Amino acid sequence: MxxxxxxxxxxxxxxxxKLRTFLTGLSVASGIFILVIxxxxxxxxxxxxxxxxxxDATTEVEVWPGVTTKGYMGLNPGRRIQLRNENYQTANSLYxxxxxxKSPLVFVNNVSVNYGKEALVYSVRGVxxxxxxxxxxxxxxxxxxxxxxxTSTGKVAVIGKKIKDDVFLDVETxxxxxxxxxxxxxxxxxxxxxxxxxEEERIYIPVTTAQKVFNGADRISNISYTLPKVDNFDxxxxxxxxxxxxxxxxxxxxxxxxxxxxSAIQVWSALEEAKRYFSLIGNIxxxxxxxxxxxxxxxxxxxxxxxxxxxxxxxxEIGIRKALGAKPWSxxxxxxxxxxxxxxxxxxxGLIFSMAILxxxxxxxxxxxxxxxxxxxxxxxxxxxVLILAGTVAGFFPAWRAANIHTIDALRDE
Amino acid sequence: xxxxxxxxxxxxxxxxxxxxxxxxxxxxxxxxxxxxxGSSGSGKxxxxxxxxxxxxxxxxxxxxxxxxxxxxxxxxxxxxxxxFLGFIFQSFNLINxxxxxxxxxxxxxxxxxxxxxxxxxxxxxxxxVGLKEWSHHLPSELSGGQKQRVAIxxxxxxxxxxxLADELTGALDSKTSYEVMELIQxxxxxxxxxxxxTHEPDIAQMCKRIVHLKDGVIVKDEKVKQVRAKVNV
Numbered sequence: 001m002x003x004x005x006x007x008x009x010x011x012x013x014x015x016x017x018k019l020r021t022f023l024t025g026l027s028v029a030s031g032i033f034i035l036v037i038x039x040x041x042x043x044x045x046x047x048x049x050x051x052x053x054x055x056d057a058t059t060e061v062e063v064w065p066g067v068t069t070k071g072y073m074g075l076n077p078g079r080r081i082q083l084r085n086e087n088y089q090t091a092n093s094l095y096x097x098x099x100x101x102k103s104p105l106v107f108v109n110n111v112s113v114n115y116g117k118e119a120l121v122y123s124v125r126g127v128x129x130x131x132x133x134x135x136x137x138x139x140x141x142x143x144x145x146x147x148x149x150x151t152s153t154g155k156v157a158v159i160g161k162k163i164k165d166d167v168f169l170d171v172e173t174x175x176x177x178x179x180x181x182x183x184x185x186x187x188x189x190x191x192x193x194x195x196x197x198x199e200e201e202r203i204y205i206p207v208t209t210a211q212k213v214f215n216g217a218d219r220i221s222n223i224s225y226t227l228p229k230v231d232n233f234d235x236x237x238x239x240x241x242x243x244x245x246x247x248x249x250x251x252x253x254x255x256x257x258x259x260x261x262x263s264a265i266q267v268w269s270a271l272e273e274a275k276r277y278f279s280l281i282g283n284i285x286x287x288x289x290x291x292x293x294x295x296x297x298x299x300x301x302x303x304x305x306x307x308x309x310x311x312x313x314x315x316x317e318i319g320i321r322k323a324l325g326a327k328p329w330s331x332x333x334x335x336x337x338x339x340x341x342x343x344x345x346x347x348x349x350g351l352i353f354s355m356a357i358l359x360x361x362x363x364x365x366x367x368x369x370x371x372x373x374x375x376x377x378x379x380x381x382x383x384x385x386v387l388i389l390a391g392t393v394a395g396f397f398p399a400w401r402a403a404n405i406h407t408i409d410a411l412r413d414e
Numbered sequence: 415x416x417x418x419x420x421x422x423x424x425x426x427x428x429x430x431x432x433x434x435x436x437x438x439x440x441x442x443x444x445x446x447x448x449x450x451x452g453s454s455g456s457g458k459x460x461x462x463x464x465x466x467x468x469x470x471x472x473x474x475x476x477x478x479x480x481x482x483x484x485x486x487x488x489x490x491x492x493x494x495x496x497x498f499l500g501f502i503f504q505s506f507n508l509i510n511x512x513x514x515x516x517x518x519x520x521x522x523x524x525x526x527x528x529x530x531x532x533x534x535x536x537x538x539x540x541x542x543v544g545l546k547e548w549s550h551h552l553p554s555e556l557s558g559g560q561k562q563r564v565a566i567x568x569x570x571x572x573x574x575x576x577x578l579a580d581e582l583t584g585a586l587d588s589k590t591s592y593e594v595m596e597l598i599q600x601x602x603x604x605x606x607x608x609x610x611x612t613h614e615p616d617i618a619q620m621c622k623r624i625v626h627l628k629d630g631v632i633v634k635d636e637k638v639k640q641v642r643a644k645v646n647v
Contacts, residue, residue: 005523005526005528005529008529009523012511012512012516013511016511016512017511316507317509319507320507320508320509321509321520321524322492322495323466323468323495323501323507324495324496324501324520324521324524324568325492325493325495325496325497325521325524325525325572326492326524327488327489327492327493327524328488328489328492329489330524404488406468407468408463408468408469411503411507
């Protein structure tokens with residue numbers, strides 16, 4: 001390897017056979033290039049999907065009622081289920097150990113919202129003080145609802161940043177301003193922002209106030225929970241599934257719903273959803289690896305093909321060298337050295353080129369579910385070495401054969 | 415310089431065995447210029463290949479400058495070829511992507527001589543064959559005679575004990591052939607031992623001794639009066 005004379009000999013050969021060297025190098029470099037780009041996009045999809053799920057707390061579980069589809073205990077199907085405060089409180093005390101944050105949800109419908117003379121078309125939701133953490137909402141200014149607002153049925157509201165940007169252009173801050181919801185004035189105490197603008201078009205008021213002021217009695221629309229975080233993903237999914245099943249069966253009992261009637265009480269768990277996506281990513285990544293490895297194999301076959309042709313083409317030259325006193329091993333080493341050198345240089349060129357593209361273009365990719373495609377440098381490096389090794393093995397056999405052709409026959413080769 | 419005793423060689427051709435050399439006995443002294451003549455199939459190329467250690471005899475002994483040549487493996491043969499022998503071929507066998515100088519320097523590369531020294535020495539031999547100005551040309555840019563001169567310089571550069579030439583004028587016209595033979599005679603005059611395989615009588619007459627080979631045996635071995643090539647040019 002460190003024989004300077006042989007290096008010179010190889011550089012001579014390469015310099016004088018540029019096309020051949022270029023073609024060999026191209027097949028190696030493109031193999032690496034395709035692999036790295038594919039792996040990069042696999043990683044990008046994983047990043048993208050993780051990003052989408054960061055929007056809400058990943059351990060969120062949400063319950064909403066529907067309509068029964070089965071008769072049960074003498075009750076007819078088609079009955080509309082209504083959740084009530086009692087259900088919420090009982091569930092909380094039953095599963096208090098498994099719950100991190102909890103909030104009932106009251107959709108305040110059919111109300112008019114006004115700020116001064118301006119009519120606002122934003123949804124109004126009654127929520128608890130925990131809802132901020134369930135939605136992963138960040139406070140932009142002011143504060144979120146608190147326990148005191150709940151117990152005192154405070155007439156306070158938290159608005160999304162988009163509402164602030166759309167409506168409160170004339171004032172420095174909307175905090176302290178009043179909005180009129182169906183004739184009742186609510187004081188704005190905070191502004192939150194979310195990653196998605198859609199979720200910033202909401203006005204949150206205390207759930208107790210929502211029930212009391214807008215004739216809600218003890219009715220609630222939805223219930224949202226988050227579960228404590230667990231490091232192990234599978235464990236977290238298992239925890240979410242068992243919580244979901246327990247919650248459903250309690251609510252089914254409380255509302256006299258058949259145990260197999262899933263549409264009457266609907267429970268959704270973000271983790272289960274996430275698991276489906278992650279297994280999808282797993283499959284996509286597997287596919288990318290598969291394609292990438294096939295590409296590498298094609299590259300290796302290409303290299304060995306070219307090596308075979310190179311050796312065939314050089315048979316006579318090898319014969320001449322042997323007649324002049326080249327030992328078989330020096331022939332093998334010469335061909336291998338050249339093969340390794342060419343695959344290494346072009347492999348690294350492909351690696352650097354593709355990594356550069358990922359580095360430069362990656363952060364600017366603006367596609368849903370693809371965020372910052374990038375590749376683990378060590379993985380890419382390892383593939384280059386695999387390719388070099390494969391090139392060596394692929395080059396060795398033709399070289400070995402060439403070195404062992406009888407010199408007389410090699411000289412006769414045209 | 416070369417001592418050969420009772421050399422036999424046969425080739426397997428399917429189920430048949432072709433007996434090519436049938437007991438060759440033959441000595442070459444230092445400084446001789448020997449022509450080996452014979453029609454095709456007489457075994458002259460086989461004999462040269464054995465002398466050149468490109469092939470091995472089935473039986474018999476071969477001693478080169480006091481060293482018995484036997485039990486050759488590829489590595490050992492390569493070593494001996496490099497040190498003791500210089501080859502000149504009918505089809506020149508220059509490496510087409512190397513310049514004249516690099517071609518001449520190649521045997522020295524396999525002696526592990528440093529690059530600079532190699533090139534100096536190769537240049538010296540190129541000058542001897544009158545191609546100093548052509549040293550950086552590729553073989554494709556040289557005429558047949560020039561190519562053969564480069565090949566001769568390459569055979570000489572390692573200062574071998576014996577030069578082996580296989581039909582060295584076979585691809586050249588007669589004028590060029592004589593020029594090449596003149597060079598060979600000059601090299602011989604400097605005391606080098608040369609063996610020339612040929613089937614052209616006029617080329618053979620330019621040597622000092624002619625060995626006639628027929629059907630694998632030496633039929634005639636005679637000293638001749640050397641015809642100087644220069645006279646004919």
